[in-house]
Amino acid sequence: MSAAALAALLSERHGLAASRTGEAVTVEVSADAWLAAATVLRQAEGVCCAFFDWLSAYEEVDGGLVVLLHVAAVPLRHRALLRTRLPAAGPAALPSLTGLWAGAGWHERETHEMFGVDFPGHPALTPLLLPAGAGTPLRKTAGLLARQATAWPGAHDPSGRARRRPRPPGG
């Protein structure tokens, strides 16, 4: 169905905060409604998004984590983006969606190792890509080893005089 119709269906029949931008439908939920909203996207009549596209996250400047799920219904020709925000102060955990889409398994493993988000209910939340001891590299608190190990070339001053210290771009 069209994005407008899907947004209307999700908000009117299922009480979800669904909005439409062009052909994209975004559903914004609180963390405790994550599994319920995903279940609607997977199983609700007329919605039926059986195609799991991706699940990932990004960190906001204040340390909050936004977790996103993108799914589609291929025969019905619509797709939806489910979005939630985990505040920095709270627990970084969301129920696993592997019960709805088996394909979420690897995406949740990657989101777990890159951002430290827990997915209770996941059958085996082991690292997917990173070696042991790599930390959570996509969080802003994780330092970039190459920058820590390398001296900034812009610090050299040919005149040898002490001047106001310039900083590398971005601090």
Add this chain to the structure above:
Amino acid sequence: MSTPEVPSRSRGVIALIEDNCTVCMVCAQECPDWCIDIRGHPEPVPAERAGGRARTRNVLDVFRIDFSLCMYCGICVEVCPFDALRWAADYAYAGASRAELTHERGRLQGWAARSNEGS
């Protein structure tokens, strides 16, 4: 098979015009990848006439760009106050090791023969 023609304004490689470089360090400071390494030292320039003031000028010792890190953003070319860095269209400088992708000042000067004036 002949090599393809690329526009003269292409960002193939960065050329150094050493005569223009004053070792001001701005390109090395602004490079987001930290791929420009510069070393220089001051040398005295005697006063031009009796009673005049001796000056110093910066002499370039080392200027190298690590193209394995360079992302061809052009910030160094844009920011150089003296037009000592220019884009050149040469792109065929693949190397067999990472070390071969670091170009020292002589090689950077060499690109200048085919560099792009005023780009």
